[in-house]
Structure formats: structure tokens, C-alpha cells
Amino acid sequence: MNRATPSPVVVEYWCEAQCTDCRASLDDLRALRARYGDALEIQLRHFPLDKHAHAYAAAQAVEEAFAQGQGWPYLEAVLARAEELGERGEPLLTEIAGKLGLDAEEVDTALVDGRHLLIVDADQAEGRAIGITGTPTYVVGGIRLDGGDGQEGLRERVEQLVDEALRA
Template sequence: MTTLKKNLLAAAVVVAALCVAFGSFLLFAPRDSSSVPTEPAADARPVRDDSHRLTTPQRSELTVVEFLDFECEGCGAVHPTVERLRAEYGDRVTFVARYFPMPGHRNSTTAALAVEAAARQGGFEAMYGKLFATQKEWGEAKESKAALFRTYAADLGLDLARYDAAVKAPATLERVEADQRDGLALGVQGTPTFFVDGVRIQTPGSYEGFKALIDSRLAR
């Protein structure tokens, strides 16, 4: 093996390790380039009126927004931390989840469509939780997992006729892409990416680190 080939192989291993440790990044060549819109939003905002809120405190003191990909291992790894934080701070902090399917993940957009279709029946949080709970069962698959996600919809008691129609509706994909466009315009390059009160932050590496950050902001 030539020195150049050895160096390229070593670099690939390092990049792959970083991807697993910190999430997914746009530097990877997409399998389906249409999974990320090419046009960022002209009036980008970290959160919009129709964004999916995981908590709705009567008096919100802080807003934490996550741009996520349901197939991203980094998002799956940070999910328990987000759940723990919103259980602890849900009466003071608004937690928001926004779609950002990444290129290179075969089922990232499919998963987002499943969640948005569930949301049309008030099942956003249920499907959101289901996909993260089962991520190891379907993540990184090369074949479509749309049929599997449909079984999840059935398990959650959703009306399957309405679910199927929503998955196929152009408006559902448009809703997912609207989040992506905001993310692109705001500089999101990988998942998970968090914004705290509109400011992008470096994702804390632990629950304790994230809790300290929230506590410091709430103390202001």
C-alpha cells in the first residue's frame, strides 16, 4: 500500500470516529442530494410559531432548540440528556425540536416524514420518542424503513389512512424542508445542533455540562 493510500485510509478512520462521537456533518457526500434543500431561508429563525415544542411552560424563561436527525447516532446519544433536562426544567424552559435530515442517511427524511405525519394527528412527541428508542434497530439501514415506521404509527394508535395520506402529501415534506432551510441559513452544518435563546452553542458533552449551561442562563 502506498504512503498516500495509507494516509487516506487513516484520515477516513479519523473522520468516521468523529462522526460517531459528535453526530453527522455535511462534509459527507449525500446518497440523495435532495435530502437537504439548496436554498437557505431568507428570513431564518431558530424557532417559529409552528415549531414543535416539547414543553410549553406557562412562563418560559429560556428556549432551547435542537436541529436533529432521527438517524444520527449523536442525536440518539444526546436524546436521554434532552429528556432528562426537559423533565427537570419543563416548567421554566421551552424545548423545541426541529427537523434537519442529513445527507448520507438513507432513512433520515423518511423518519422525519413519519414524525410529521404523526404530528398531524397530535402524535409528534410519541413518534419522536419511538424513533429514538428504536434507532439501533433501523438506523444505518440501506433499505427504506417506511413500512417499519408505519407499524410504529399503528402501535401508537394513529389512524393509518390519515397517516399514509400525510406521509405522501407534498405539504409534509415541505414542512420538514422548512426546518432544514432555517437550519442552513443559521449555519447548521451537522446534528445535533442546539440554539439557546437564539444563539448557537457548542453541544455540551454531558448532562452535567448542559445543566450547568441552562442554570447559568436562568440565573441571569
Template sequence: MPEQNTTSTGSRARRLLLPAAVLLALLAVTAFLLLGGQGGDGGDDTTAGSSGQSTGTGGEQDGGVDMPAADASEEEIVSALESLARREEGDPMALGDVDAPVVMISYSEFQCPFCGRFARETEPVLVEEYVEDGSLRIEWRDFPYLGEESRTAALAGRAAAAQDGFWEFEEAMFENQQPPNSGRVTPDFLADVAEQVGLDRQQFLTDLESEEAAAAVDRDFQEGQSIGVTGTPAFLVNGQPVMGAQPTDVFVEVVEEALAEAEAGR
């Protein structure tokens, strides 16, 4: 495992975790805004899908999550969030064993500079140290909240996944990350990236326009909103929220703690 300063990292990691009780408060606010407060035109763009479709907070809405009641314990909330792990065999947008003891759900998007920093600096360490030995599974979720180019890039990720090339595409996108809303993230640019990682260009462009890809992106985006995510990157590590591109050693500590809890039979 990576070397780390064990005298200080643990306490720092705990300070940077978002307590599930705080997330529950966010859920209550989100539910009010999305279910009871939709009458006005104002508000942040992050409270509505970038496709312009309405979003929900669980229940019968696809992509939502049924959360415990407002008086639920933190353990019940974490358990509900942990259940969001899909663990689908052959999921092209997941890395690691389907039965890994720890699952990290990553709400991310290709225009976010902090997502880029996580992908370039932290993700390779987690893959080498935990994914490859079967301890950790990473599941990507689209959260394209920064604008129309974010949504186009998310659709491109789905098109790459259709050719089993999502993670190669993700790496290439973040290595050559464009400034947010620069006008550069066009279908042609994205197809160039896809070709760069060995994907079929014409098939990629066809899949980019598919209804299936659009529905999948909307489902992920809605899922994130339904649990109170408002920005990226945001993570759930066995249901425990971690917000932002924290230093790599913080993620190492969080994964180690989750592994210890899993081994103890939590």
C-alpha cells in the same frame, strides 16, 4: 436539579460550546457556497436539501435567518440565533411552556446515532428537571442530511405531529433506531411505529405524503443550513450553539447558565 461535579463541568461545558464568532465564520462560508458558488457539481450532500431543492441563507428565502453583518459582535449574533425560537402555542413538535425562560432548539434527524443517544440518555433528564417545571422549552427542527431515508423519517415525524403524537413517535423511533441507510426505514415500517404509539395508520400514511409536511421539513432543513449547521445533533440554547451529543451534565450546565442569565435580565 441533577447532581453534578461543579468544579469541572462548567469549564468543560464552556469548552464544548461553539463560539458565536466561529458560527459567524461558518455563515460566511455557507453564504458563499450557497449564493455564489453553485456552479459545480461537486461538494457534500449536506449543502443542499435532501429533496433536491436549492437552499438559501436567510433574507427572502423561507426558513432562513437574517444574520447581523460580518463585523457584528458575538452578543448580536447570539441574539439573532435566539430569535429563531418559534414559541408557537400548541406546536406539536415542541415540549414545554411557550414562555419558558430558556429555549433549546434541536436540529436532529432519526437516522443519526448521536441524535438517538441524546434522545435516550439526555432528553429525559432535561424534560424531568427543566421542562416539567416550566424552565425549558425544547423545539425540534428536522435536519435530514443522511439520505433519502432520513427525509422519509422526517416526513413521518410530521405525520405523527399531525395527530399530536410526535414525541411518542420520536421516542419509539430512537428506541428501535435502524442503522443509517439500511433500507429498513420504509413507509410500512414507519406506519408500524406509528401504530405502536397509538396513531391511526391510514391517516398517518396520508399525512406522510402531504405537501404541507414536505414544505415544513424543507423549511427546517433550510433554516439549519442557513446558520451553518452541517451535522446532527446541533443545538441552540437561548441562541448559544452547542454541537453534538455531549454528556448530560454538559447540557445541565448550559441550561443552568442560560437560566441564570435569563433571571439576571439578559
């Protein structure tokens, strides 16, 4: 008897790379990955906020880092320096890329040529369409959990939804 491997439960993680609340939520993502392993797929979705001048460029740089195979480490490194990103802007994005061993020149070129604009624009439009107003926000099985108003109890609620999906 051949059993197919069940599809992982998908958690959409709506993030903004200049958001300090998103930086704080990284611990929750690590805990979710540790608890569920391959039974969980965390998908990064971009929702740059107008209040952060460099969030849109940062989202594009993150997409280029994914194209180079280092998306999550790059996102974490950018979030670790969110306040500095507000002060230094795009030069910091290429600096971080170089420190992680990415092709920093290619990150810079991607920001100039806009090759990842469609991904970021599509995410932002979809986020607005489903009612996202802040970050981090999680969507599990069509249920939106907004962490922009506070992180209290959010991971537990995500875990509850993932557990329900795994039982189904």
C-alpha cells in the same frame, strides 16, 4: 398585584430521526425536562442528513405524529429503531405509527401527499443558514451547541445557558 408567568426558555433541538447520536441524546432531553419542567420549552427542529436515505421521510412522519398528538413518543420510537429504519424505510414508519395507536394510514398518506414538506424544508434551510452541519445540535438564546461531534459535556453546557437565561 398580578404577575405574568414568565415565558419558558426555548431550547431548539435539531434532530434527525435516523441518527443514533440523537437517540443517545434523548436521555439529555429527559433530564432537562425533569430539571426545568414548565420553565423550559424544547422545540423539535428537523435536520435530515443526506447520508441517511430515510431521514427526510422520517421527519415528515414525525410531523404527522405531532399533528396526531404523539410527536415526541413517535420520534423516540423511530430513534429506537434507527438502524432498522435504514434497512426497511417508510414501511417501518407506518408500522411504528400503528403500534403507538396513531392513524398509520394517515401517516402513509402524509408521506405520499407531502403535507409536511414545507416544515421539514424550512427547518433544514434555517439549520444550514445558522451553520448546523450535524445532529443533535441545540440552540439556546441564539448560541449553537453542536453535538454531532460528541455528547461529552453537552447537557451541562445547555443547562448553563438555560440557567443564565432564567436568571436574566
